[in-house]
Amino acid sequence: MRTLLVLFLAFLKLGAFTFGGGYAMIPEIKATVVEKYHWLTDDEILEVIAIAESTPGPMAINMATFVGYKIKGFFGSLVATLSVSLPSFIIIFVISLFLQQFLALEYVTYAFVGINAAVAILIIFAGLDMIKKMKKTLLPVTLMILTLGLSILFDVLDIPFSAIYYILIGGFIGILLSLYRYHVTKKNKAILLEGLLEEEN
């Protein structure tokens, strides 16, 4: 029970003070879970991050659920997930009550001319940072450029094409490629083996 309470407070704090979503939360969650409370080891937290990145849904939620489960099973995951979402839920709910009136104020519309430009810059630089870390082989680069080009084109021409389709097509191509690679390595192994047998004979 005590662990659950500490877990609740720790994730409440993480939810309240990390701005900028999932990736911004990684160093904070490490400091709390590994260094402060010794709930998980360095290796375990790296596994949590890797899995949170490759499963759907907000990263902060994925990490909270996983860490909570590792510490205290199902109830741990429930407590961590709810407490990490609670601060932003309360803040945004309050904002939602007056945002539209607020956005109608003259100087607020001026502020948002600047803010919208800043958001575009933040998104583009986040993308550029991700390109740096990307594997630069033919297929990922082609997929990235095709998606970028097509989605801008469709958006500009108001042609509806759901982002979900891009993701499903990308995933499908990825599966085909892994099948092909598997097939090729199996074939190569077979050829190699045949060669070895012939040499022996």
Place this chain on the structure above:
Amino acid sequence: MIYLLLLLEFMKIGVFTFGGGYAMIPIVKETVLTHNWMSESEFYDFIGVCESTPGPIAVNIATYVGSTQGGILGSIVATIGIILPSFIIILLIASILKHFLKNKYVQGFLSGIKPVVLGLILSAGITLFLKNIGYENSTTFHISYASLICFGILLLIMIIWRYGFKKKMNTVVFILLSAAIGIGVCALMKYGFGLSIQ
């Protein structure tokens, strides 16, 4: 039945957003626009609000749309909707499907998704830039000089900060700065030079 619709639509977003943060912008945008839950400009304004409040953007949008469409109950239902798929998937992986992510087909699927998500993120940024500076559709383009000037100033600050000082820009500071620059540029254009904003 608005509550059921909110729950299902946000669950769908929860299932199809890989990579978190900006990666969910295109899917959330098409969902809220299709149902007329938000206008496009309101959506982008709200992303700006999300940048300066804590918590995941996807959860913030769920709470906001839920609240404007269905009050407190709506916001609870929508927030649960966006959390639930993650919660279930992670629980399954942590408990019984420990090797699920090591499966070669799952690996293949993920390796195909990553570059697509990256393309979608960059396109979201570039589209937002185009809409900001006045692009409406293939026949209407009223250039917004106020927006263009703000964009130029902010880009310069970002580049100097990143490549000159080699520091990471704090998002909240950058948003607050951009609000001040927006007010300064627009007020100067309107009251200083008597130009209209837009």
